Amino acid sequence: MPKRLTPEDRWETDFEVPVPGEGRRIGPLEVLFQRLLNRTERLKNRVADILGLPWDATPPDTLAGLAGRVGTLETNQGGTTLSAHRTAPVLDHPDGSVTAAKLDAVRNAPTITPSPGDWLLGGLASGTGVGKLPIGQANGVPLLNASGALASADAYLSRGSVTSAVDWNTLTNAGTYEIASGAFGTGSANTPPAVTQQGHLLVLKTSGATTQVYVPKSADPGIYWRQYAGGTWSSWATAGVMYGSNSNGSYIRFADGAQICWGVNVGAGPDPQTIIYPAAFVSPPAVVVTLSDWPPGHISVDSQWGYGTTQQRFRKYYADGTVYTSTAYWFNYIAIGRWK
Incomplete structure (x- = not known):
């Protein structure tokens, strides 16, 4: 009378197959069939665990029937089996040596645009970092762009x-x-x-x-x-130092905020005379004005007034104190202040 074997949910690796030509013994064949049933049961349960749906594996199973099951499973997994495999907590090996510490999820990044610390592939040896390819941000920049390509060096x-x-x-x-x-x-x-x-x-x-x-x-x-x-x-x-010049004279600016403006042989005009600085100050500077072409002792500069950040006005006098109104002479000036 045939013996009914009950499948067990475990891996089997050691098969005792009868050698051709030798007498067949029910003992080894029974062990062989039992182990085949055990492997089938284990495979059925692991497929169900990974894909999230029961897999009855009832024989006989035609190719058409298998295709229909795969389609059903893909539909339930959002249209792709990749997500099912990606989220599998553990992918066992027949010898039972592969655990979550050795082979975790294929990738932990939920999208193609990763966050800091995300990685691709699983660790292929003990430890948390072996075999991982980082795809998360490094120094604030994603290693992959939204299309999955390497991010530009720019x-x-x-x-x-x-x-x-x-x-x-x-x-x-x-x-x-x-x-x-x-x-x-x-x-x-x-x-x-x-x-x-x-x-x-x-x-x-x-x-x-x-x-x-x-x-x-x-x-x-x-x-x-x-x-x-x-x-x-x-x-x-x-x-840092900046130098510049224009029709009003020359200037030099220092990084600490100091500024010097000056003019040489500026044509004298009617009284009062106005100096326009080549660069503006943030507050009225200290100014010195001298005439450069006049009979010594006859004309002097006095009563500087009209202080401002962009100009300075002054008067010219004869030695007797009367205002000098001629335009025949030239003057020099220097202004020292701050540009910031």
């Missing part, structure tokens, strides 16, 4: 615009930032001495230090820089 070069109040201690990702005036507004901290000047911030970064270099886009001639090392930011340092 993403590391241009960090975009900073338009609102910010603590400059937080601008530490390597690259170039466009700085708007809002980045100096109320609530900002640790800004360079450029006050409200728009410009570009370059961040250079190595394993041991971070350097910020700020270059204003305005008339500010300064270049400002500082460095973070050993857990501390240094003070902002300044360098």
Whole structure:
């Protein structure tokens, strides 16, 4: 009478198959069939666990029937079997050696645009990092773009615009930032001495230090820089000098805010004489005016008045105190003050 075998949910790897030509013994065949049933049962249960639906595996199973089952499973898994396999907690091996610690999900990133710390593929050995390909953000830039391709290197070069109040201690990702005036507004901290000047911030970064270099886009001639090392930011340092000239004279600006304007052999005009500075000051400067072409002792400059940030007015006098009105002489001047 045939013996009914009951399948067991376990892997079987050691099969005792009778050697051809030898007498067949029911013992080895029974063991063989039992192990085949066990493997079938184990496979059926693992498929059901992975795909999330029962898999009865009732024989006989035709190709058409199998295709219909696959279609049903794909529909229940949102149209793709990839998501089902991706979320499988454990993919066992017949010898039972593969566990979640060795082979986790194929990837943990839920979308193609990853977040910091996401990775692709699973660990193929013990440990949490072996065999993983990072796809999350590095220094604020995704390693993959929305199409799944490698992100452009330009993403590391241009960090975009900073338009609102910010603590400059937080601008530490390597690259170039466009700085708007809002980045100096109320609530900002640790800004360079450029006050409200728009410009570009370059961040250079190595394993041991971070350097910020700020270059204003305005008339500010300064270049400002500082460095973070050993857990501390240094003070902002300044360098830079600007020279210029126009029809009103010449000027030189220093990064610390000092400015000098001067003119040589400026044609004298009717009284009162007006000097127009070649560059404006933020407050009236100190001014010295001398005549450069007159009979010594006959004409002097006095009563400078009309102080301003863009011009200076003065009168010329004869030795007897009367106002000099001729235009035949020339004068020199120098003004020292601040441009910021």
